[in-house]
Each structure stands twice: as structure tokens, then as C-alpha cells.
Amino acid sequence: MSSLLPRIILCLDVKDGRVVKGTNFVNLRDMGDPVELAIEYEKQGADELVFLDISASNEKRPTALKLVTDIASHLSIPFTVGGGLKKLDDVKAFLDAGADKVALNTTAVLDPDIIDQTAKAYGSQCVVVAIDVNQEDEGLNYYINGGRKRVEGDFFNWTQQVAQRGAGEILLTAMHRDGTGLGFDTELTRKVSESVPVQVIASGGAKTEQHFLTAFEGGADACLAAGMFHSGDYQVDQVKQFLQDQGLKVRL
Amino acid sequence: MTKKLLIIDTLAGNLFSLQAAAQRLGFEVDICQSPNDIIYDALVIPGQGRFASVVNQLKKQGWDSYLKNAHEHGLPMLGICVGMQIFFEASDEDPEVTGFAWFKGKAKALDFPKKPMVGWAELDSRDSIFAGKIVYFVNSFAVDQADESVATTEYGQNFCAAVKRGAFYGVQFHPEKSSQAGLQMMANILLPENQGELKSEENNHV
Numbered sequence: 001m002s003s004l005l006p007r008i009i010l011c012l013d014v015k016d017g018r019v020v021k022g023t024n025f026v027n028l029r030d031m032g033d034p035v036e037l038a039i040e041y042e043k044q045g046a047d048e049l050v051f052l053d054i055s056a057s058n059e060k061r062p063t064a065l066k067l068v069t070d071i072a073s074h075l076s077i078p079f080t081v082g083g084g085l086k087k088l089d090d091v092k093a094f095l096d097a098g099a100d101k102v103a104l105n106t107t108a109v110l111d112p113d114i115i116d117q118t119a120k121a122y123g124s125q126c127v128v129v130a131i132d133v134n135q136e137d138e139g140l141n142y143y144i145n146g147g148r149k150r151v152e153g154d155f156f157n158w159t160q161q162v163a164q165r166g167a168g169e170i171l172l173t174a175m176h177r178d179g180t181g182l183g184f185d186t187e188l189t190r191k192v193s194e195s196v197p198v199q200v201i202a203s204g205g206a207k208t209e210q211h212f213l214t215a216f217e218g219g220a221d222a223c224l225a226a227g228m229f230h231s232g233d234y235q236v237d238q239v240k241q242f243l244q245d246q247g248l249k250v251r252l
Numbered sequence: 253m254t255k256k257l258l259i260i261d262t263l264a265g266n267l268f269s270l271q272a273a274a275q276r277l278g279f280e281v282d283i284c285q286s287p288n289d290i291i292y293d294a295l296v297i298p299g300q301g302r303f304a305s306v307v308n309q310l311k312k313q314g315w316d317s318y319l320k321n322a323h324e325h326g327l328p329m330l331g332i333c334v335g336m337q338i339f340f341e342a343s344d345e346d347p348e349v350t351g352f353a354w355f356k357g358k359a360k361a362l363d364f365p366k367k368p369m370v371g372w373a374e375l376d377s378r379d380s381i382f383a384g385k386i387v388y389f390v391n392s393f394a395v396d397q398a399d400e401s402v403a404t405t406e407y408g409q410n411f412c413a414a415v416k417r418g419a420f421y422g423v424q425f426h427p428e429k430s431s432q433a434g435l436q437m438m439a440n441i442l443l444p445e446n447q448g449e450l451k452s453e454e455n456n457h458v
Contacts, residue, residue, distance in 0.1 A: 096266055
């Protein structure tokens with residue numbers, strides 16, 4: 001028995017100190033100040049936030065670290081940073097700056113020891129391994145470099161390996177659902193969630209409140225979304241109220 | 253008069269969230285690695301690091317007698333996560349190290365397939381500070397049973413989510429990461445004479 005409640009996690013893409021929105025990294029649109037948006041989403045009832053690409057380039061590292069400390073000082077919910085963390089030193093710098101967790105994707109694939117090292121130095125709760133997986137004709141394949149490079153290897157083996165190495169959570173993005181508005185890949189989330197000894201965050205495809213209900217009922221421990229909230233189509237508390245009305249207990 | 257809060261730095265991680273939460277409650281915050289002679293209005297033992305390293309660091313700096321003395325004088329105190337567990341006898345995390353043993357019992361590995369426990373859970377409590385509140389947990393270990401437990405929750409098993417003796421509170425969750433509910437709890441525990449009234453101007457954005 002677990003009394004953990006389903007979590008709704010908001011994802012914010014950060015570029016040059018601003019939150020941006022765009023489709024496949026083109027037509028980036030300025031959404032506003034990360035700290036202000038973070039506070040707004042906490043108010044709306046987001047359970048956690050993820051800031052992506054906040055650290056993408058090395059030369060802007062000091063500014064990015066300052067931003068992370070700024071977020072930590074204004075937010076009273078947990079937040080994760082990810083994107084561009086290449087070495088253990090990067091990971092340490094961002095955790096020391098105030099991030100609760102780091103999300104590792106490409107780096108984890110290229111140098112899996114970084115999962116073990118981060119877990120050992122800071123604890124598994126600080127390590128989220130993000131996996132971008134795509135449903136293709138020949139089966140499930142996973143990708144690095146922002147979905148551009150396919151990894152030679154078995155997807156389910158990789159999910160097992162990251163858990164064994166000490167990841168505290170897996171952020172599972174279904175690339176074949178991303179941006180489609182068709183909802184989370186619930187079947188895939190369930191399969192992974194049932195087979196690994198860590199929590200699984202479903203990501204990719206959310207457009208309506210029903211998608212969250214389906215994913216949570218299907219075994220997701222948490223759901224991550226961006227567009228439907230950034231667009232203003234939904235407020236987080238609206239989705240949570242819907243879940244509550246459907247009999248799912250959430251933090252309201 | 254501005255109230256002064258002491259946060260003990262156990263060298264186990266950043267304290268930005270905790271410091272910010274305390275400042276939002278109106279506290280002037282000192283973060284100290286070793287005891288000093290300043291009179292504080294309240295004290296927090298943060299929730300980062302391993303059981304052994306936190307116990308050893310506190311003992312090395314002489315905090316054990318300081319904390320005992322402060323507690324006897326009724327100083328409002330809050331131990332968070334591992335900062336709560338160290339006041340028990342031991343932990344499975346580091347069995348060779350003895351805790352401060354203010355409370356009987358020990359922290360044991362949570363018996364649940366998915367670890368660590370990460371996320372929000374509702375507290376089962378009859379204490380108005382905790383009853384029905386939803387707070388953020390991040391832990392692989394927890395005290396399964398404590399005589400002075402005032403709140404519990406469940407993850408594979410029922411465990412002690414909060415313990416209280418006099419003005420000392422230990423909590424297994426992270427109030428500094430638990431949004432408004434957590435801030436209100438910190439106010440109730442650390443500012444008992446204000447009956448936990450939050451300063452509205454500092455707090456209006458959360």
C-alpha cells in the first residue's frame with residue numbers, strides 16, 4: 001500500500017534565461033521569466049517542475065547556475081534541471097546551486113557511470129534518468145541528442161540498467177506521442193512501471209484532462225506536460241479537480 | 253523584533269530552499285557549522301545527507317550537547333528527514349553508527365518495491381498541525397514505530413511521519429518543499445507563540 005498521490009509535473013524549456021515554447025526547437029516563442037512562471041505554476045497546484053536546457057551551453061553556465069539558485073529561493077515545490085549536463089562536475093554544480101534533482105539523458109547513455117556516481121554522491125532521489133523512446137515498425141527504440149540519434153540497444157534493458165545503477169525516477173517520453181495531442185502512451189508506461197523498481201513519469205502527448213486520468217489509472221506514478229498548460233488551455237488545478245471528481249485522490 | 257532562526261549546516265547539501273522558506277516566515281536566518289553563543293528563537297536540523305555523516309558531523313562540532321540543552325530550555329526545534337532520524341537510536345542506512353537516541357526506535361529500509369519514496373502523501377494525524385495535510389516525501393528509510401509519533405503515512409507499511417516532544421518536532425517529509433502546507437507547518441512549529449501566523453507580505457506569492 002502506498003499513500004503517494006499521482007503527481008502532475010510541468011516542464012519548462014529555458015533558453016538564454018527565458019522560458020520558451022516552440023515545436024521541435026523551431027519557432028521559439030518567449031513565454032516569460034522562469035522564476036515568475038515557476039511561482040505561477042506552484043500557485044496553480046503543480047506538484048513539481050522540470051527545467052530543460054537551462055544549462056545547455058558552457059559559456060552561459062554562471063548565469064544558469066544563478067537562475068537555478070533564484071528558482072530554489074522562490075519555489076517551495078521540488079524542481080529538476082536537465083539538458084546539457086555532461087560531466088559529474090556539471091551535475092554537482094546544479095545540485096549545489098539548489099536544484100532538487102537532475103535529469104540525465106544523452107549523458108547517461110554515453111557515460112552510464114554518471115548515474116552511479118551521482119546517486120552515490122547525492123542519493124538516488126536526485127537522479128532522474130530521462131529516456132526518449134519511439135515506437136517504430138520494428139519495435140521500441142530509444143534516442144539521444146534531443147531525439148536525433150538512435151541508440152543501438154534494447155530499450156527495456158536500458159530501463160532496467162538505469163534503475164540498477166541508482167536512478168530514483170525514470171522520465172519516459174514517448175516520442176511517437178510528443179506533440180500529437182493523442183494522450184500519453186499508457187500501455188508503454190504501464191509496461192515500464194511494472195518492470196522497474198523506481199517511479200515512472202509519463203511524458204508526451206497530453207492535451208486534455210482525460211489523458212492524465214487514463215495514464216494514472218494505467219500505472220503512471222506521475223505525468224509530465226507542457227504545451228496544454230503553457231498555452232493557457234488548462235490550469236493545473238483544473239486538471240486536478242477533474243481527477244478528484246473522477247475519484248482519484250490528488251493534492252489540491 | 254525580528255526572530256532569529258539557526259539552521260545547522262551539516263555539510264550535506266545546499267540549504268537554499270530551507271533558508272528561503274524560513275525567510276518567508278519572517279525569520280532572520282543564520283546558517284552555522286558549529287555552535288555559537290547567539291540566542292536564537294528557533295532551530296532547524298536540515299534533511300540532507302546520510303545518517304552516519306550527519307550524526308558524525310553534529311557530534312564532531314559539539315551539537316549533541318547544544319541540542320540537548322536547547323531542548324531543555326524549550327527552544328522550538330525542527331528536524332527534517334534524516335535530521336529527524338538521527339534523534340532515534342539507529343538506522344539501517346548505517347547500522348554501525350549510533351543515533352542521539354532521544355527517541356526509542358530506528359529507521360528501517362522502506363518495504364516497498366519502488367524506492368526511494370518520492371512524492372506527495374497525506375498525513376494521518378490527530379494533531380491539528382499535521383492532520384490531513386499533504387506533504388512531499390523523499391526517502392528510502394523511515395522509522396516504523398515511535399512512541400511519540402504524532403503523524404503517520406503509508407508506503408509499503410505504516411511509518412512515523414512526525415514525532416514530537418515538547419517544543420521539538422521531527423518530520424520525515426520536507427516541509428520546505430511542501431508548498432503552502434509546508435510553510436504553514438514550519439510556522440506552527442517554529443513560531444509557536446505567534447500560533448504560526450504567517451507574515452502576509454512575505455508570503456503573498458506562494
